[in-house]
Amino acid sequence: MRYETESLAWVYENELRVEARGDDGASEIAEIEMEKFVDPWGRSSDWQTASIEEIDDTGEWYTTRFDFRDERYQSNVKPDTVIVTVTDIDGNQLVIEDDRKSGTTKLYAGFAAAGTAGAKTVRATRPVASLGLHGRVAVAVSVGAVAGGTFAHSLATSTTYSGEEVHDTYPMPVPPTPSEGTWETPEGLEITLPSGAVYEDPMGQGHDRGFGWEYIEETTDLTVGEIGHAVENAEKVVDDGEVRYIIGDGYSETDRVILSIIGGTIVTASASSAYNEDCGATVRFDESGNPEHALRDGKPIDEVTTLIEVIENPTRIVDAGSKRYYILKLGTNRVIMVSTRLYDQAYQALRTTLTGKGPDNAFRTVDEAMEEIERKHSDYKIVHDPENGIEC
Known part of the structure; x- marks a missing residue:
């Protein structure tokens, strides 16, 4: 900074x-x-x-x-x-x-x-x-x-x-703690879930911090069995430096469990995500974390359900550098655009909801949203636009 x-x-x-x-x-x-x-x-x-x-x-x-x-x-x-x-x-x-x-x-x-x-x-x-x-x-x-x-x-x-x-x-x-379970991915990668710990938020913002099962138990509804199931049914493994993300199959067809792995140890897990079936992409967000940046005052939407709808049923998807944009036309003069961090075609993390010049700070048209992307990026690619014959 x-x-x-x-x-x-x-x-x-x-x-x-x-x-x-x-x-x-x-x-x-x-x-x-x-x-x-x-x-x-x-x-x-x-x-x-x-x-x-x-x-x-x-x-x-x-x-x-x-x-x-x-x-x-x-x-x-x-x-x-x-x-x-x-x-x-x-x-x-x-x-x-x-x-x-x-x-x-x-x-x-x-x-x-x-x-x-x-x-x-x-x-x-x-x-x-x-x-x-x-x-x-x-x-x-x-x-x-x-x-x-x-x-x-x-x-x-x-x-x-x-x-x-x-x-x-x-x-x-990371302090050593007892193991709650060890599993293997379909590729034979051994993954351990430590009992972990929960710590008081050092920033005083009201969000606990921690790692391992104790933190996962406090911040999600996942069970140890669901975590093991996600490891054993891993659909995608994405490496980002020292951090490895496993996107695992949940117990239902729509559930996706996202595990953050460091050196074969599960640090965190999240079931708060949206899944875009057309592109096979999972977008991670946590209700206690990133959505507050996408839904805070001044943003055009204020409901997690609307955020999920934009990602799962977009009018258009655009890739630009390390970002992916999801654009959804919700009605007359109301177009919502959400940006994500593009780790992989199959895995992204929510960044924020962009603001336009239309009613409630939305964009008025898809073209207006595209103008915002063009303003920020000299190079971009439309990867999904069914109305114009482009599909993932």
Whole structure:
């Protein structure tokens, strides 16, 4: 993540530009949010959720611009504290808390169980140049799995003032726990379900984190038997770096169980998904995670059932780089477009619902939705459009 204040016309530092990226660029980022504490003249304090303008979510950096002022009065009073939260498509979070008075920046990094097994909070305090002066404070964070079933955060901070850069790595081994069961995939890959553990959400956002059976039992309705059945009836295995995803057959024809595997160990499982039968594609989302980015205030839909309908019965499907777009015409002047992370033709993860200029922030036509894709991508391919004779 990197951020800096900006000026617009004659107004002094009225905006904060925030950029974030994952290993594969902007496509890894689901959302950036900012909270700010303003206290003009020391007698009218207020925490505010900053207004946001999304500039670009393609290419290398996911770029947003926030209102840096006291939005009650549109004054030029700068906030005393700014908290920026970046969430990736797997629910991992990075939080930057910048205290302008003390000139101190705190970094908080937390793993989401959907993406990795770590559950500890990483905190790093750096005396860096205070936000809102002259220059940039840059923060780089790497989250991932390393050899031996260990996860690590690598945090680096730097400022344009001193040129100093500090790197810290926080290894977080997955604690060994007893096994709840071991099964083999049809290809002979041995998979173990550990008893695991559940941890308090280090970000205080109300979402528990953890791994293994204890976490799966708390966050899904799956049973150990269903997990074993999914392994033994695996339809698809997708590798993404150190993480392996198994898409398994559920007990019914429509159920799909998605398992996240690290080194032969089941980290998480999810049955919250949609299945597009025409393209044989499973799209993962968790009701406690990603859908809140697709259904929050300002989005054209607010029901998980509508989200599933868009994915399972789209008017058109478009691939562009590492994204797949599902477009559904729901009625006159109402077209919904959902973007996903394209791991594989048979497996994607929900990113968000895009907003248009029609009623309730929907797109008015399929062509208008396509214009949005063309604005973001120079190269794309329509992979499913039955009305025009194109089928997966």
